[in-house]
Amino acid sequence: MGRLPSPAASFGAGRRAVRVTVAAAVAFYPAAHLLDQPVVALYALFIPIAFGILSPLPGGGRHRAGTVLRVAPGAAALVCLGTVLAGAAWSAAAGMLLVGFALVLTASCAPRLAGVVPGLQLCYILACFPPYAPDTLPERLAGLALGAASLALCELLLFAQPRHRPYHERTADALDLAARAAGLLARADSVPPSLSARLEAAGRDLRFSQQSPGTRPTGAGRRDRALAQAASATRRLLDQLAALARLPASPADTASLALLRGVAAACADTAAELRGERPAAGPELVEEMTAQFVAERGQPLERNAGPVHALLRRRSTLLTVAMSAVTARTAAALAAGSRRSVPGPAHEQFWYAGLPVPCLWLVRIRGNLTPRSVVFQNAVRTALGLALARLVAGTLDLSHGFWVLLSVLTLARTTAGATWSTVRSAAVGTLVGAVAAGALLIGAGDATVVYECLLVPTMLVAFSVGPVGGPAWAQGLFTLVVSTAFAQISPVTWRLEEARLVDVLTGSAVGLLCGLLAWPTGARSEMRRSAGELFRAAAPLVRATARAATGQTPAPRPSGAAGPFWPVLHRLRIAEAAYAQYRTESVPGTSDGGPDWLAALNYGSRVLVGAYWLPSPEGTPHLPPALLRWVDEAADELASASLTAAGSPEGGVRVRVAPLPAGAVSSGTAPDALSVLIDVEVWLGALAADLATATGDHVG
Numbered sequence: 178m179g180r181l182p183s184p185a186a187s188f189g190a191g192r193r194a195v196r197v198t199v200a201a202a203v204a205f206y207p208a209a210h211l212l213d214q215p216v217v218a219l220y221a222l223f224i225p226i227a228f229g230i231l232s233p234l235p236g237g238g239r240h241r242a243g244t245v246l247r248v249a250p251g252a253a254a255l256v257c258l259g260t261v262l263a264g265a266a267w268s269a270a271a272g273m274l275l276v277g278f279a280l281v282l283t284a285s286c287a288p289r290l291a292g293v294v295p296g297l298q299l300c301y302i303l304a305c306f307p308p309y310a311p312d313t314l315p316e317r318l319a320g321l322a323l324g325a326a327s328l329a330l331c332e333l334l335l336f337a338q339p340r341h342r343p344y345h346e347r348t349a350d351a352l353d354l355a356a357r358a359a360g361l362l363a364r365a366d367s368v369p370p371s372l373s374a375r376l377e378a379a380g381r382d383l384r385f386s387q388q389s390p391g392t393r394p395t396g397a398g399r400r401d402r403a404l405a406q407a408a409s410a411t412r413r414l415l416d417q418l419a420a421l422a423r424l425p426a427s428p429a430d431t432a433s434l435a436l437l438r439g440v441a442a443a444c445a446d447t448a449a450e451l452r453g454e455r456p457a458a459g460p461e462l463v464e465e466m467t468a469q470f471v472a473e474r475g476q477p478l479e480r481n482a483g484p485v486h487a488l489l490r491r492r493s494t495l496l497t498v499a500m501s502a503v504t505a506r507t508a509a510a511l512a513a514g515s516r517r518s519v520p521g522p523a524h525e526q527f528w529y530a531g532l533p534v535p536c537l538w539l540v541r542i543r544g545n546l547t548p549r550s551v552v553f554q555n556a557v558r559t560a561l562g563l564a565l566a567r568l569v570a571g572t573l574d575l576s577h578g579f580w581v582l583l584s585v586l587t588l589a590r591t592t593a594g595a596t597w598s599t600v601r602s603a604a605v606g607t608l609v610g611a612v613a614a615g616a617l618l619i620g621a622g623d624a625t626v627v628y629e630c631l632l633v634p635t636m637l638v639a640f641s642v643g644p645v646g647g648p649a650w651a652q653g654l655f656t657l658v659v660s661t662a663f664a665q666i667s668p669v670t671w672r673l674e675e676a677r678l679v680d681v682l683t684g685s686a687v688g689l690l691c692g693l694l695a696w697p698t699g700a701r702s703e704m705r706r707s708a709g710e711l712f713r714a715a716a717p718l719v720r721a722t723a724r725a726a727t728g729q730t731p732a733p734r735p736s737g738a739a740g741p742f743w744p745v746l747h748r749l750r751i752a753e754a755a756y757a758q759y760r761t762e763s764v765p766g767t768s769d770g771g772p773d774w775l776a777a778l779n780y781g782s783r784v785l786v787g788a789y790w791l792p793s794p795e796g797t798p799h800l801p802p803a804l805l806r807w808v809d810e811a812a813d814e815l816a817s818a819s820l821t822a823a824g825s826p827e828g829g830v831r832v833r834v835a836p837l838p839a840g841a842v843s844s845g846t847a848p849d850a851l852s853v854l855i856d857v858e859v860w861l862g863a864l865a866a867d868l869a870t871a872t873g874d875h876v877g
Contacts, residue, residue, distance in 0.1 A: 190640070190641050190642075190644045190645045191641045192335075192336040193229065193230070193233065193640065193644075194636075194637055194639075194640035194641040195335060195336060195637065196229065196328075196331040196332060196335045196336060197225050197226065197229035197230055197328070197331070197636070197640050198633060198636040198637045198640060199327075199331050199335060200225040200229065200324070200327040200328040200330070200331040201221070201222050201225040201226060201324070201327075201636060202632070202633050202636070203327045203331075204218075204221035204222065204224075204225065204320075204323045204324045204326075204327040205218050205221050205222040205632075205662070206629075208221050208320065208323065209665050209666060210629070210665070214316060214319075214320075215666040215667060216313050216316040216317060216320060217316045217317075217319050217320040217323065218320065218665075218666055219303075219320065219666060220256075220303065220316075220317050220319075220320025220321050220323075220324060221320040221321075221323045221324040221327070222324070222662055223299065223303060223324070224252070224300075224320070224321050224323075224324025224325055224328065225324050225327065225328040225331075227295070227296035227299040227300065228244075228245055228248070228293060228296040228325070228328060229328055229640075230640055230643075230644065231295045231296055231299060231586070231587065232292055232293045232294070232295045232296035232297075233292070233644070234292055234293065234332075235292060235341065235389060235392065236341055236392075237341065238332050238333050238334075238336075239333065241332040242328075242329040242330070242332040242333045243329075244289060244292075244293065245325055245328050245329045245332065246325065246329050248293050248296070248297065249321070249322070249325045251297060252296070252297055252300040252321060252325070253318055253321055253322075255276065255297055255300040255301040255304070256300050256301070256303070256304045256314075256317050256318060256321055257304075257314065257318075258272060258276070258301060258304070259272065259300070259301040259302070259303065259304025259305035260304045260305075260310075260311055260313075260314050260317065261311065262305055263304065263305045263306060263307060263308075263309045264309045265571075266567065266568055266570075266571025266572055267568070267571075269305040269306070269567050269571065270564045270565075270567040270568040270571070271564070272301070272305060273301065273302075273305060273560070273563045273564045273567045273582070274560045274561070274563070274564035275560075276298065276301050276560075277298060277556070277559045277560035277562075277563045277564065278556045278557065278559070278560035280294045280297055280298060281294060281552070281555055281556035281559050281560070282542060282545060282552060282553070282556045283538075283542070285397075285541060285542070285545055285552045285754075286396060286397035286398075286538045286541045286542065287396045287397070287398075288393055288394075288395045288396055288401075289396075295586055295587075298563065298586055299583070299586065300321070302563075302567075302579050302582045302583065302586070303317075303579060304317060305567065306570070306578055306579045307571075307578075341389050341392050342392075343392060344388060344392050344393060344394055344404065344408065345394075345404055345451045345452075345512065346451070346452065347382070347383060347388075348383060348404070348407060348408045348411055348448075348451055349447075349448040349449075349451040349452050350379075350448070351379045351380070351382070351383055351408075351411050351412075351415060352411055352414075352444045352445070352447050352448035352451070352505065353444070353445065353448045354375070354376065354379050354415070355376070355411065355414050355415055355418055355440075355441075355444045355502075356440075356441045356442075356444035356445040356448065357441075358372055358376055358418045358422065359418065359437050359438075359440045359441035359444060359498075360437075360438070360441040362418070362421060362422060362426070362437050363434050363437035363438045363441060368422050368426075372419070372422050373419040373420075373422045373423055374419075376415045376416070376418050376419040376422070377415065377416060377419045379415050380411075380412040380413075380415035380416050380419075383408050383411060383412050384412075384775075385757070386760055394408070395757075397534075397537045397538045397540070397541035398534050398537055398538075399511065399529055399530065399532070399534065399537065400511075400512050400514075402529050402537070403508045403509070403511035403512035403527075403529075403530075404508070404509075404512040406504065406508040406526070406527075407447075407451070407504075407505050407508035407509045407512055409782065410501045410502075410504035410505035410508060411501075411505050413501045413782075413786070414444075414498060414501035414502060414505060417494060417497050417498045417501060418498055420494055421491065421494050421495060421498060424487070424490065424491045424494065425487060425491070426491070427488060427491070430488060430491075430492070432469075432470050432473040432474060432492075433470070433491065433492055433495050435466065435470070436466055436467065436470045436495060436499055437495065439462065439463050439466035439467075439499075440463065440498055440499055440502045442462075442463075443462065443463040443502045443503075443506050444502060444505075446506070447502075447505055447506050447509045450509050450510065450513055451509050451512070451513070453513070463499060463502055463503055463506060464503055466499070467496070467499040467500070467503065470492075470495075470496070470499065471496070471793075471852075474489075474492050474848065474849070474852050485851075486837075486855075489851060489852055489855040490855055490858075490859060492852065492855075493852070493855045493856045493858075493859045494859060496856065497790075497859070500786070500790045504526060507526075507527060508527070511527060511530055526789055544747065544750055544751075545754070547751070549703070549706065549707065549710070549751055550751055550754060551591075551699075551700050551703055551754050551755045551758045552754055554695070554696045554703070555591065555758075557695060558589070558591075558691055558692070558695040558696065559589070561691055561695060562585045562589055562687060562688055562691040563582055563585055563586065565687050565690075565691065566581045566582045566584075566585045566683075566684055566687045566688075567581075567582055569581065569683060569687060570582065570680070570683070573683075575676070575679065575680055575683065576676045577673070577676050577677065577680060578680060580659075580676075580677055580680035580681060580684065581680045581681075581683050581684040581687070582684065583684065584603070584680065584681045584683075584684025584685055584687075584688065585684045585687055585688045585691075587651075588600055588603050588648065588684070588685055588688050589688035589691065589692060590692065590699075591696075591699035591700065591758060592692070592697060592698055592699035592701070593689070593692040593693045593697035593698070594697075595699070596688055596689050596692035597689060597692075599648045600648075600685040600688065600689055602647060602648040602649040602652075603648040603649060603651070603652040603681065603685060604652075604681070604682060604685060605649050606648060606649030606650060606651065606652040606653035606654075606656075607652045607653060607656055607677065607678055607681045607682075608678060609649075609653045610652060610653030610654060610655070610656030610657055611656055611674035611675070611677060611678045612674075613653075613656075613657060614656050614657050614660035614661075614673075614674045614677075615674040615675075617631075617657070617660065617661075618660060618664065618669060618673065618674070621664075623668065625664070625665055628661045628662075628664040628665050629665060631661045632658070632661045632662060632665070635654070635657050635658050635661055636658050638654060639651075639654035639655055639657065639658050642654060643655060652681065656674070656677055659677065660673060660674065660677075699758065699759075700755045700756075700758040700759040701759060703755045703758075703759075704752070704755045704756060704759045704774055705772070705825055707748065707751050707752035707755045707756075708752055708772070708774060708777040708871070709822075709823040709824065709825060710748045710751070710752075710823070711745070711748040711749055711751075711752045711777060711778075711780075711781045712777070712780070712819045712820065712822045712823040712868075713819070713820060713823040714741070714744040714745045714747075714748045715745050715748075715780070715781055715784045715819050716816040716817075716819040716820050717741040717816070718733060718741040718742060718744075718745050718784055718785075718788055719784060719787075719812055719815050719816045719819060719861075719864065720812045720813065720816050721733045721741050721788075722784075722787050722788045722791055722792065722812075722860075723791075723808050723809070723811070723812035723857055723861070724808070724809065724812065725791070725792040726791040726792050726793070726808075726853060726856065726857050727800055727804075727805060727808045727853060727854070727857065728799075728800070729805060729808075729809075732788075732792035733788055733792075742785075742788060745781060745784060745785055745788075746785060748781070749778065749781040749782065749785065752774075752777065752778060752781065753778060756774050756775065756778060759774065772825070772829075772871060772872060772873075773870050773871050773873065774871070776867050776870040776871035777867075777871035777872075779867050779871075780864060780867035780868055780871055783860075783863060783864055783867060784864065787860045787864075791856060791857065791860060793853075799850070800850050800853075800854070803838065804838070804850075804854060807835065807837065807838055807854075808854070808857055810835065811834050811835055811857070811858075811861050812857075812861065814832060814834060814835065815832060815834060815861050815864055815865060815868075818830050818832035818865070818868055819868060822868055822871065822872045825872070826872070829869065829872035829873040830868055830869060830872045831869055831873075832865045832868060832869065833865065834858070834861045834862055834865050836858070837854055837855070837858050
């Protein structure tokens with residue numbers, strides 16, 4: 178037996194069951210018994226189920242009601258399309274293939290759309306089955322409107338949940354913590370020992386995996402992209418402040434203290450901007466302070482500043498803090514609706530700032546049109562499964578054949594193993610439910626009043642227990658629901674249960690077949706492959722960035738599609754999508770160890786950030802050949818380790834970047850040149866740590 182659901186999950190399912198049951202009953206009973214419109218009644222019953230149970234909408238009551246009303250026109254269009262194509266099995270299957278693929282692929286552009294995709298697919302499924310009756314389209318649309326309106330009202334009035342805390346407010350809270358931490362560090366006195374742990378914990382809380390569905394800014398539009406980038410920069414900022422808090426401070430380092438105060442002010446302003454308390458502004462102030470800090474650290478060091486290498490490492494770490502603050506500040510301004518041009522050296526980080534929304538959607542869709550994208554894999558798997566199920570149901574002339582597609586829609590998973598486990602449980606539940614429903618139909622016969630009385634309590638139990646009890650409970654109880662509902666629309670016998678059992682088993686077989694043939698291991702193998710491609714693409718960018726930072730070659734241009742920059746960005750996006758699906762799958766055998774895939778994503782992100790920021794647009798001071806040779810050797814060592822990691826070697830990858838030659842600090846190297854070398858050393862060391870964690874014996 179599986180684990181019992183938590184009280185919170187059970188309570189939430191119970192409240193949702195009440196809302197959906199009331200919405201379905203309010204729409205179904207008048208249409209079936211007062212108006213004697215069976216088509217209207219059928220759609221009025223299934224629309225609340227589609228968008229209340231099959232697609233449980235996130236957010237508060239007002240938000241969910243708005244989602245239902247906004248999606249109703251799209252649902253109506255799919256009903257129209259399904260009605261037109263229902264004349265032949267091949268046309269209905271072709272339409273199902275197109276609808277299934279387009280909906281899943283487009284959902285990657287809008288997180289709110291992703292939640293309603295199963296409900297939209299069900300709208301097409303209901304309409305694309307015989308009888309081919311275009312003249313009933315008005316009744317179908319009337320039932321859809323009735324069901325959607327009743328569900329929206331119930332979402333507003335019954336057990337209305339408060340809205341989930343928006344992600345931008347969580348990001349603002351994290352920035353407030355960063356502002357307080359920077360203020361403490363700016364005073365150069367004793368720092369609380371727990372500060373680093375608090376900063377790192379706040380960064381972990383901002384991960385998308387810690388947010389409720391529907392609140393994550395994963396859309397393709399400008400605001401979602403900017404908010405996600407602001408949050409990513411904030412997580413990086415918190416981790417960098419935690420590392421800075423562990424380094425010894427020097428009260429004589431006035432340049433660092435001044436920049437810390439600027440970072441604290443910038444974080445506080447950014448937090449207020451995300452909450453809408455202040456008008457949007459750019460990051461010019463903190464950029465100017467950063468430029469002044471870079472200029473000052475190139476001057477001869479104060480005699481009482483402490484050990485030179487330790488001081489420069491602290492300054493280099495502080496510079497990464499300031500760069501993250503600039504990124505967060507700029508992204509927050511864009512998320513707040515700023516249309517200003519993006520200033521400063523990070524312009525290419527915000528390539529999306531001036532593009533219209535349709536272009537941004539096309540960029541997202543084009544990026545997923547590759548067999549290596551789990552979004553593409555899911556779209557193909559879903560579309561083929563539903564189209565094949567429609568073709569089989571039409572060819573075999575199965576009665577109530579839409580149950581075949583409904584089984585594929587609800588039982589198919591992203592791995593063959595998970596699909597088999599789900600199908601096996603669902604088959605048992607359907608069999609038990611069919612026996613119980615058959616006994617009910619034989620015992621009650623034509624006594625419609627019995628079915629009228631049983632429908633509401635049956636729905637209430639099914640929608641409360643099914644979502645938290647597992648596939649067996651869901652399929653068994655839903656069998657009772659459809660039996661009591663169909664018995665009120667038209668005369669039925671126990672043969673209805675036989676038809677449902679055959680249809681569910683047929684749909685299960687189709688779903689299992691597609692699961693076996695189309696990427697059967699889900700995101701597990703794709704995550705490994707995507708991380709390997711990310712490591713492989715990052716290697717040349719590591720070399721190019723290190724050489725550009727020390728003035729040996731021009732900086733890699735982010736806008737150059739032929740250079741090493743865009744391959745890393747593209748592979749990082751693919752790997753992030755694979756990781757998002759990987760964390761939703763049940764992957765046996767990885768609970769006690771394995772690669773840390775999140776560290777792999779952090780590695781790719783850190784490579785990109787270094788490529789943005791390390792090469793100075795003002796040029797680099799002249800460095801002796803021996804130090805340039807150290808830069809090349811250290812970068813080559815890290816790049817080679819990245820290529821080795823791409824092959825997923827047993828035991829992981831352990832690389833220790835050679836430290837900066839001791840003579841570089843003591844031989845009178847110019848302070849500005851020495852600062853650049855320390856920047857490269859700190860960056861390569863952080864990459865080495867990420868790489869070791871990503872490929873080591875950890876869990877992602």
